[in-house]
Amino acid sequence: MSALVSLPDWAALLVAVLVLASSLLAFVGSVGLLRLKSFYSRLHAPTLGTTLGLFLMVVATVLCFSLARGHLILSPLLIGIFVTATVPITMILLARAALQRDRSEGDPHVPPAPSGEPGPRHPM
Amino acid sequence: MIGTIVTVVVGIAQLLLLLAMGLAIVRIVRGPRAQDRVAALDALYVDAMLLLLSIGIRTGSLLYVAACLVIAVLGFASTSAFAKFLMRGEVIE
Numbered sequence: 001m002s003a004l005v006s007l008p009d010w011a012a013l014l015v016a017v018l019v020l021a022s023s024l025l026a027f028v029g030s031v032g033l034l035r036l037k038s039f040y041s042r043l044h045a046p047t048l049g050t051t052l053g054l055f056l057m058v059v060a061t062v063l064c065f066s067l068a069r070g071h072l073i074l075s076p077l078l079i080g081i082f083v084t085a086t087v088p089i090t091m092i093l094l095a096r097a098a099l100q101r102d103r104s105e106g107d108p109h110v111p112p113a114p115s116g117e118p119g120p121r122h123p124m
Numbered sequence: 125m126i127g128t129i130v131t132v133v134v135g136i137a138q139l140l141l142l143l144a145m146g147l148a149i150v151r152i153v154r155g156p157r158a159q160d161r162v163a164a165l166d167a168l169y170v171d172a173m174l175l176l177l178s179i180g181i182r183t184g185s186l187l188y189v190a191a192c193l194v195i196a197v198l199g200f201a202s203t204s205a206f207a208k209f210l211m212r213g214e215v216i217e
Contacts, residue, residue: 006184009126016133019178023137023144026171030144033151033167039160042151046167049144054170057177061189064181076189079173079196086200090166093207098159100211 011067018060025053039098043091050087055080134182141175162206169199
């Protein structure tokens with residue numbers, strides 16, 4: 001039925017453990033996204049699945065396809081490299097946008113803009 | 125024997141990923157502000173990538189890896205466009 005059957009036993013077990021650990025990390029990240037109180041703490045939780053979760057899944061994919069087909073297949077690593085490079089960018093952009101929105105509404109819970117910078121800053 | 129155990133374990137992992145996507149959708153529906161919804165959308169597409177990779181492991185097809193790469197590129201573009209829209213009110217100026 002699947003590629004997992006054609007693998008040797010140790011590799012199939014290893015792939016299963018890696019996939020399970022990765023999905024557990026993603027699940028914990030989503031629970032954190034739902035349960036944490038403020039937006040800035042909610043932003044941290046899903047990155048659990050984005051970094052370590054995706055890395056474990058990519059390692060499992062490389063292992064599975066390389067052993068099942070008999071030669072090294074590294075194309076899943078592209079996903080890992082791309083996501084590792086882009087996720088910090090999007091998270092910083094999102095946090096900056098939220099901070100600017102909160103500041104412009106006068107939310108008392110966020111720190112004020114640093115002095116010497118008149119008005120809202122224009123990152124990017 | 126061990127093949128069936130492993131297939132069952134990967135199925136459990138896929139169920140967990142589906143649950144994670146469901147929780148992200150709950151946050152999209154409930155999220156008090158727009159930035160919560162964008163963060164939940166980001167988590168949703170990452171969970172979808174993980175789910176696609178695990179389907180690829182189960183079926184033994186490399187096609188899912190390419191689909192996953194497309195999701196990664198489009199998700200990065202969409203989340204950064206959303207963030208820029210939230211910051212400035214327009215995407216391209």
